[in-house]
Amino acid sequence: MKVKEVFKECQKRLKNCSIETYRSDCLFLISHLLGIHPSLLALKEEEEFFHLPELEKLIEKRCKERIPVQHLLGEWDCLGRTFKVFPRVLAPRGATEILIETTIGLIEEKFDHKKEIKGLEIGTGTGCISINLLLEFPNLQMVGVEIDPTAVENTIENAKSYGVLDRFKVIKGDIFTLCGEFKNSNQRFGFIVSNPPYIAEEDREKLPPEVLYENPVALFGGKFGTKFHEFYATHCKELLNPNGFMVLEFEPFQKEHLQKFFQSHGWKVEFVKDFAGKERVLVAYPI
Numbered sequence: 001m002k003v004k005e006v007f008k009e010c011q012k013r014l015k016n017c018s019i020e021t022y023r024s025d026c027l028f029l030i031s032h033l034l035g036i037h038p039s040l041l042a043l044k045e046e047e048e049f050f051h052l053p054e055l056e057k058l059i060e061k062r063c064k065e066r067i068p069v070q071h072l073l074g075e076w077d078c079l080g081r082t083f084k085v086f087p088r089v090l091a092p093r094g095a096t097e098i099l100i101e102t103t104i105g106l107i108e109e110k111f112d113h114k115k116e117i118k119g120l121e122i123g124t125g126t127g128c129i130s131i132n133l134l135l136e137f138p139n140l141q142m143v144g145v146e147i148d149p150t151a152v153e154n155t156i157e158n159a160k161s162y163g164v165l166d167r168f169k170v171i172k173g174d175i176f177t178l179c180g181e182f183k184n185s186n187q188r189f190g191f192i193v194s195n196p197p198y199i200a201e202e203d204r205e206k207l208p209p210e211v212l213y214e215n216p217v218a219l220f221g222g223k224f225g226t227k228f229h230e231f232y233a234t235h236c237k238e239l240l241n242p243n244g245f246m247v248l249e250f251e252p253f254q255k256e257h258l259q260k261f262f263q264s265h266g267w268k269v270e271f272v273k274d275f276a277g278k279e280r281v282l283v284a285y286p287i
């Protein structure tokens, strides 16, 4: 069968299993098996496809187990860099690219680039945030805290393959206890960045099976999803150097609440919108 026929058939199969992203899923699956970037698939349309048994297995898993395509491939891109994605570790999402780009802009603006900069990331997952930052700034050192042991391994493996592990200290632990330990040992950072678990517990029932495939520890942030943000606002301020800042991802519906919460806990806040014009990133400065 030619690639273009396989692409058509794949879409038909995924559509029949009610997978809404059938077109992009097939694009990613087939180009992955061909070992090419998805943008080049159109150039291969007339070529013979020799990976039908492998594709069949992937289609079965996508349909029957609803495993997200990022996990079927075991890798995903974030800001043009590819990251390995270990089973059930949250794969990089679009909003997180805005979080990283915002942090890059702030580091450029606020720090002296001849001096060492130290940042803290809470909840590293695949490591896509810290690793992108470390690759942008050779004078940056990151500390990452991650509770899930598989995600810790995932972060370390990606950091190794991008050659930044010597500037990235990854700690397996719970920020709810480590924050106090950092404070007691006088650890201070120029900035804190986090894409914390922020789905509201009460939305659990509404989530598609693809999201529920991820480890729940990466998803849920308490009743309204703001448990982590509130903890950082209340307990992590002393971890920042004077003139430090915090950059956090959140759901648009949480904006008003977070704005009030941060302001009432002594922070100045700004918001950054995504391409759809929705606020997704909060930047907070201690006042």
Ligand SMILES: C[S@@+](CC[C@H](N)C(=O)[O-])C[C@H]1O[C@@H](n2cnc3c(N)ncnc32)[C@H](O)[C@@H]1O
Binding pocket: 090, 091, 092, 093, 096, 122, 123, 124, 125, 126, 127, 128, 129, 145, 146, 147, 148, 151, 173, 174, 175, 176, 195, 196, 197, 198, 217, 218, 219
């Ligand atoms: C939404 S994911 C973000 C992963 C990655 N930084 C990204 O943006 O793709 C949240 C991460 O926080 C980790 N996490 C959850 N609770 C934590 C805690 N109490 N302390 C440290 N990490 C935690 C999860 O295991 C997960 O990897």
